[in-house]
Amino acid sequence: MAEGNDVFDVIVIGAGPVGENAAARVVHGGLTAAVVEERLVGGECNYYACVPSKALLWPMELATEVDRMPGLGLRGPIEAPAVFARRDEVVSHFDDSGYVNWLEKLPATFVRGRGRLAGPLRVDVAVPEGGTRSLSARHAVVLATGSAPAIPDVPGLREARPWTNREATSTRQTPKRLIVIGGGPVACEMTQALHALGAVESTVLVREDRLLTRTEPFAGELVARSLAESGIDLRFGRSLARVERQANGGPVMVQTDDGSRFEADEILVATGRRLGVYDIGLETVGMRPDGPIEVDASMRATAVPDGWLYAVGDVNGLNLLTHMGKYQARICGDVIAARAHGRTDDLPSLRDRADALGAPQVIFTDPQVCAVGRTEAQARADGFRTRIVDHDIGAIVGAQLQVPGYVGRARLVVDEDRRVLLGATFVGPAAADLLHGATIAVSAEIPLEKLWHAVPTFPTTSEIWLNLLQEYGL
Numbered sequence: 001m002a003e004g005n006d007v008f009d010v011i012v013i014g015a016g017p018v019g020e021n022a023a024a025r026v027v028h029g030g031l032t033a034a035v036v037e038e039r040l041v042g043g044e045c046n047y048y049a050c051v052p053s054k055a056l057l058w059p060m061e062l063a064t065e066v067d068r069m070p071g072l073g074l075r076g077p078i079e080a081p082a083v084f085a086r087r088d089e090v091v092s093h094f095d096d097s098g099y100v101n102w103l104e105k106l107p108a109t110f111v112r113g114r115g116r117l118a119g120p121l122r123v124d125v126a127v128p129e130g131g132t133r134s135l136s137a138r139h140a141v142v143l144a145t146g147s148a149p150a151i152p153d154v155p156g157l158r159e160a161r162p163w164t165n166r167e168a169t170s171t172r173q174t175p176k177r178l179i180v181i182g183g184g185p186v187a188c189e190m191t192q193a194l195h196a197l198g199a200v201e202s203t204v205l206v207r208e209d210r211l212l213t214r215t216e217p218f219a220g221e222l223v224a225r226s227l228a229e230s231g232i233d234l235r236f237g238r239s240l241a242r243v244e245r246q247a248n249g250g251p252v253m254v255q256t257d258d259g260s261r262f263e264a265d266e267i268l269v270a271t272g273r274r275l276g277v278y279d280i281g282l283e284t285v286g287m288r289p290d291g292p293i294e295v296d297a298s299m300r301a302t303a304v305p306d307g308w309l310y311a312v313g314d315v316n317g318l319n320l321l322t323h324m325g326k327y328q329a330r331i332c333g334d335v336i337a338a339r340a341h342g343r344t345d346d347l348p349s350l351r352d353r354a355d356a357l358g359a360p361q362v363i364f365t366d367p368q369v370c371a372v373g374r375t376e377a378q379a380r381a382d383g384f385r386t387r388i389v390d391h392d393i394g395a396i397v398g399a400q401l402q403v404p405g406y407v408g409r410a411r412l413v414v415d416e417d418r419r420v421l422l423g424a425t426f427v428g429p430a431a432a433d434l435l436h437g438a439t440i441a442v443s444a445e446i447p448l449e450k451l452w453h454a455v456p457t458f459p460t461t462s463e464i465w466l467n468l469l470q471e472y473g474l
């Protein structure tokens, strides 16, 4: 291979949180790296997903908590312009120069443009000034191309220029009448945020018969109850038949398969993700863009001979969550460095265990939905002899002190043969604080008899652990 300025040990395509972390670990491991990004360094997560959505949600959550506490209370509605201004701050006003500096200081070489594989260990970058910059890698190419919003193929939907997470999280104005399509985390979080910020007439059209279908059924039920109590109109079992909006703008009309019609100022499509496998040159290395990039536990793409291609984050479809992608990126960067230096590459820390155990996730609705590991249904489907332990979080003194009238529920999924936790779910206000204990218990497979000695403090909500273990029979 010809050596020159554009030859690096490793090339990372995509500089979302996951690509950035892969590059940092590669450099930390003593290798050189180039990072290619066509849009903003920081990725969907930092500008149009996790970070801005939470900036829009926190005020709603705080306001709700304050309103629940006797003696306090919100005076007047949330001031949407102030919330949008703070959102703009946390997304650095959509300026990625801070992240670019961080990358360059690693040090890594930053290349702005669209990257495409151009055969083994080669990447062509279509640069903004026109033309192509050809890069070569000595050891590995890492795909961290993430995902983009998926828009279902419904007559008139694209022509109606719907909002996706990108418009919803970056808006500076709230539509008064909003229709949301989908019942997953994006639909639930963004409906609540926008409703609190002025979308007074919000309607959610859900294809299934419940919200958040990947979580325990009671999680979707509690979130649905909360949405309905705040005045959000939830319609289950509805599929889109047709969407219409005049070419020159105006209201949008949605017809569902049962013939019902809904009208709103804006429609938000929250129907999942299109993985970043298209137009990235997969065919030049014998692959096809027909699904997630399948990887082994060291994040190496299984379809490519000689093991030089890796895929981390949303693009491998394992768990579409920032913290899981970053975990994979740490493994991937360290494995690449170990292999390049001829060091042992099969240490336990160099293999992905967490994805298969079940990723921890917090859905930042009110109530929060916090889960790790398997649900009851998943555990049974996977053939475990399973026992379920449920408890009302509202029965815990600490929970009632913190949130008067606390409504919430917790569930442990126990593997009866090994007496370890397969999963845990906590739903309720501020329940996120309970999750990491569960994540440790599930990932370390701590026997319940040992967990019994992890004494929760009084009076905190963590005493739910004591009640759950007592309920189990300890």
Ligand SMILES: Cc1cc2nc3c(=O)[nH]c(=O)nc-3n(C[C@H](O)[C@H](O)[C@H](O)COP(=O)(O)OP(=O)(O)OC[C@H]3O[C@@H](n4cnc5c(N)ncnc54)[C@H](O)[C@@H]3O)c2cc1C
Pocket (backbone or CB within 6 Å): 013, 014, 015, 016, 017, 018, 019, 036, 037, 038, 039, 040, 041, 042, 043, 044, 045, 046, 048, 049, 050, 051, 053, 054, 113, 114, 115, 116, 144, 145, 146, 147, 148, 165, 169, 186, 276, 279, 280, 312, 313, 314, 315, 319, 320, 321, 322, 323, 324, 325
């Ligand atoms: C509204 C919303 C809220 C979310 N909230 C949370 C949350 O609270 N917590 C959580 O853990 N997860 C959350 N997620 C999921 C999270 O955003 C993703 O899991 C995360 O962004 C994945 O990171 P990534 O780096 O793999 O991909 P991305 O963030 O999508 O970044 C990929 C990057 O690659 C670039 N790219 C793609 N193709 C190319 C190419 N060919 N050449 C050059 N560059 C390219 C893109 O421009 C992009 O910058 C949320 C998602 C949404 C939509």
Ligand SMILES: NC(=O)c1ccc[n+]([C@@H]2O[C@H](COP(=O)([O-])OP(=O)(O)OC[C@H]3O[C@@H](n4cnc5c(N)ncnc54)[C@H](O)[C@@H]3O)[C@@H](O)[C@H]2O)c1
Pocket (backbone or CB within 6 Å): 152, 153, 181, 182, 183, 184, 185, 186, 187, 189, 206, 207, 208, 212, 239, 240, 270, 271, 272, 273, 319, 320, 321, 361, 362, 363, 364
């Ligand atoms: N706090 C968090 O951790 C957080 C927040 C937001 C998103 N995320 C992650 O981002 C990813 C994307 O979230 P999402 O909510 O967009 O996707 P999702 O796949 O979780 O949910 C999509 C929803 O849209 C529905 N749907 C799909 N196609 C449809 C169609 N053609 N017509 C009508 N409905 C349709 C599905 O039935 C489902 O209810 C997920 O993996 C999610 O976990 C995480």
